[in-house]
Amino acid sequence: MAHDAHDPLQHPEVRLVNGRAYIAAFIVATALMTAALAVALHGSAVPHAMLVLSGAAALAIAVQIVFLLQLDFSSTQIWTTVSFLxxxxxxxxxxxxxxxxxxxxxxRTMLMNLMP
Amino acid sequence: MVNVQGPWSPLLGRLSLGAIPDNPIIAGAFIFSVLLGILVLVYLTYADRWGYLWREWLTTVDHKKIGVMYIIIGLVMLFRGFIDALMMRTQQVLADGAHSPGFLGAAHGYLVPYHFDQVYSAHGTIMILFAATPILVGLMNVVVPLQIGARDMAFPYLNALGLWLTAVGAALVMLSLFLGDFSHAGWVGLTPLTELAYSPGVGTDYWMWAIQISSVGTTLGAANLIATIVKMRAPGMSWGRLPIFTWTALSTNIIALTSFPVLGVALGLLGLDRYFGTHFFTAGLGGNLMLYSDLFWIWGHPEVYFVILPAFGMMSEIIPTFSEKPLFGYVTMVAASFAIAGVSWSVWLHHFFTMGASPRVNTFFSVATMVVGIPTGVKVFNWAFTVYRGRSRFDTPMMWAIGALFMLLVGGLTGMMLAMPPVNYSVHNSVFVVAHFHTMLMVVVYGILGAVSYWFPKVFGFRLNEALGKRFFWSFTIGTIVVFIPMYTSGFMGMTRRLDYLTNPALMPFEIAEEIGIGFYLVSIYYFVRQLYVSLRDRNANRVGADAWGSARTLEWLAPSPVPFYNFAVTPRVHARDELVWRRGQGLEGAAPPRYEDIPMPRNTSVPLAIGALALGLGFGLVWRIWWLTDVSFIAIILTVIARSFVRDTDYVVKAGEVEGIEKRLRQRAAEAARAATSASGIDALRPRESNP
Structure with missing residues (x-):
């Protein structure tokens, strides 16, 4: 690059890139989704299936926020974090x-109950 | 994967010669398009303009050129949507009463119901998503970076990608005219009519993929504009000094970024139903067709404000300029824009008050809808107080802005009527509703046409012809009045929307009046085209300096007209809300910077165009279920994106000396233009002049 001030790789947002965190996020999210699918398929066998599913979804969101999007209150990420909130x-x-x-x-319509 | 009716081959999917429609009107449109296409190709070859087209336009990442291309796409689609409107009006005036004649195989009128349904579906889809949206995105693209003193958008490459994805959506809609058919389920996609069982053809698929692909472009564009406004403001451009149009661009793109994904999900689920046989929106089998209406309007209503807020911003720029007075109530204007954007998320149910939700639910959404009237009212009063005791000039942009104000009044008040569920129950799905939302969209159209004539000299360096502009305005306005007042009336008389045949002969006079009105629109298009032609022909006589109107207020009028590719030679320092007024007061208008600097600029790239072409292949393949084409296109898109991320040589430097040379030339030309204008007319060069076309 002829002019370092404009090198995209020097941007603080780009400096956040972290391969290990991405892979971790991917693995954890995949595991949670697989577990959620299993619970959904065998809903009757799992106690409080709805709660378990909601918990898995919340956990997946948290993992993505922390590892994938890396949202925090640093000066680089504050705009993104506040926008998210x-x-x-x-x-x-x-x-x-x-x-x-x-x-x-x-x-009032009972539509869904009438349908086969 | 669902098995579809009819033949299918691995090579061509559902495509066969039978897909070419056998209809004289479509054949006429096809011949017209082919001739126009040949004309353009011959011109490009004869004038040796291919290289120019490739270098300067197709591969550009310049925000101004991308904006202009967005606007051109929008204007072409606006014309197509208008032809659809003309066809609908003509059908309704012909097919009125049991004794009305039938032509071209139709029992009444000249369009069979199946074609009529496609025409109104195409009209709605095109006008909102492929005319209004691209023109607005284009105008924001051109103006916002200039208004905040930026070199370009935050992500120029992404900007070009957004443009080409929008173009692909428009291309798919146009293709459906000549190959297969278009959706017959309305622009909203009425469920379960859009399900495969009721729409087994490719029409719904065209509609679905055209919107899906172009909305990806709009979402990318929204992220880009937000990043540009937040991160790329010139020094001194604090939030309190941001021009109002930029504020509305910010609020509107926040709406786009948060609401378009909902549309993507709704259409994606519909796609799963149509391609994989799931039951998200089917009637029965666990599906819920009301869920589609809910999801569609969760996007659909914010989309309404997505198109109206930039129009408000345009009015807020035009009215102070031609009142020669600062905008009244800057802070309340900003607050009102964000209030409208915020409330837009809690009113969507008023699009289906009659679905059967409880009175409590309807009341909540009714009140929320009426709340929108408060910030909108604030805006109307602000504009009125800006004009009050101003030194008003009624140049074409001002005429459009004032016209928009009147449209807002009529549309807003009928909107208040419709916000009441009891009223809504009696006029639901009537043409009263159609007239209401057309009046509201006229606010957008008037704003756009005003903005185009207002910022045209900034982009091209010469003004549009005033006299023809006024004729355009008046014929358009007469058309609007003559079409929509009868439409409001016949709506009250109980005429429902989307009718290919009217049973009540008492409605005939209104239909005739509307047909006359659409004739005025046709006349207005003639004046618009003639205005463009005459202005282009006489461009040397109408050249302008940096401030094309002599009373402009914001930063974009500081840059030379036409704006050079780097925008500002030296990034300007902003001192006031109306920066140009401040500089004029300080005697700094037109002052050259003490020294020039090197300017880093993004390099042209053909990658966005290539991705667009591949996306067209993907969309076309999905519509016709040509799986090899979808697979190849999809994999190629991913590989192209990955390959592009390895390209390091994405920008270059314009040397300070070169910038100085360009700036000197521009200043000299502006001075000559001003002298020529003064000697030709003998009046103040800065005043807009009437010229005889």
Whole structure:
């Protein structure tokens, strides 16, 4: 590179690259998803299947945040981290309001119960 | 993998000669497109422009050129969408009452229901996703880096990739006209009509993959614009000094980045249903067709604000410039933009109030929808107070901006009516709703047309013809009034939307009026094309300096017109919210920098174009189920991306001396243009002039 100030490899965001963390994230996420699939397939055999699935999902998200995205409060990552946190209310709104709507819809239309 | 009806071969998938539609209208469109294509190819060869096209446009990573190409794609698709509208209006005016005549094999009118359904589905899909969205993204691409004093976007290569993915989506929609058919399930994709059992053809697949691929481009573009605004602002460009258009670009791209993935998921699940036989949205077998409506509108409503917020930003730039006064209520304008963006996430259910949710749920979404009126009202008053006691000039951009304000008033108030579930129950799926959202989208169209004439001189260095611009504006506005007032009325009279045949002859007068209105739109297109032609022909007489309007306020007007590829010779230091006004006050307008510096610039690359071509292969293969093509394209895309990541020689340096030379030439030309303008008209060169076309 003729001009180091503009070398993309010198950007602090790029310096975060960490092969070992990526592989760890991949392995853990794959393991969690396989376990979740197994629980979903044999739901009746596992006590509190819904809780176990939710726990696995939460753990997978946490692993990806820490190892893959490497979100923290350093000056490099603060924008990304805050953006991520600000997206959380959207998630709650979209999923929460949808669940509320479907709950009332289910009781009022009984559509899903009538279908084979 | 699901077995599909009809023949299939490993080499061509579902594609066969039978896929070419046998219809005189489509044949006419095909001949028109082929002739136009041949004309362009002959011109490029005859004028020896292939190299220029390749170097300067197809492989460029310059944000301004990418923006212009986005806008060109959008304008072409806008024309196509308009032709669809013309066809729908003509069908409805012909097919009215039991005794109405039938042509071309239709019982009434000239379009059979199956074709009519495709026409309105294509109209909606094109106008929102392939006309409005690309033009807005294009304008943001051109203007935002200039407004914040950046050299280019944060990721120029990604920017080009976004463009070509959008182009692929548009190309797939256009291809569907001549090869196979398009979706007949509306632009929203009405479930379970989009399921394979009810739409076994390729139409829905075209619709689905066109949107899916182009929305990847839009999402990448959104990430790029956000990164640009956050990280690439010139020194002194604090958040409190950011121009309003850039603020709206930021809010709109936050919406895009958070909502487009939902669309991707909804279409992805539909794809699983259609290709792998899953049951996400089927009626029965564990599927839930209401879930599709829910997911689609979780994206769909934020998308509405994605298109309207930049239009608000454009109005906020144009109105102060032509009122020669600072924008009233800068802080409230920014707050209102973000309030609209925030509320956009909690109103989506008003698109299906009649689905059967409880009164409590409907009330919540009704109130949330009405809340949108508050920040929007703040904006309307801010614009009104900006004009109040201003030194108003009614140049073409200002006309469009004021027109947008009126559209917003009508669209907004009818929106408030529709926000009430009882009203919504009686007019749901009527053309009243259609007229309402068209009035709202007219805000976007007026904003866009104003912005195009406003920033045109910045990009090309000469102004568009004023007199023809005004004729364009007035014929367009008359068309809007004559089409949509009868549409509101017939909606109240109970006319439902998407009708290929009207049973009620009392609606006939409204249909005739709408047909006349669409004729005015046709006239307006003539004036627009003529405006472009005349302006291009007389460009030397209409050259402008850095500040094309004499009263511009923001940073982009500091750069020379047309803007050189590096934007600013020296990164400007920003001192005030209206930087150009501040510099004018200090007598610094047009001052040359004391010394020039080397400028590092990104190098052109053909990789985004190649990935686009491969994505077209992928999309086409998926539509026609040509598996070898999808496999080859997909693997090639991944390999291309990996190969590109090893390319280290991605930028170059423009030497300070070269920059100085370019700048000197530009300054000299601007001075000559100003002198020529003064001597030709004998009036103040900075004032916009009327010229006789």
């Amino acid at each position: 600000l997206a959380a209310p959207l998630f709650v709104i979209a999923v929460g309001l949808s669940m509320w709507m479907f709950h009332s819809l289910d009781a």
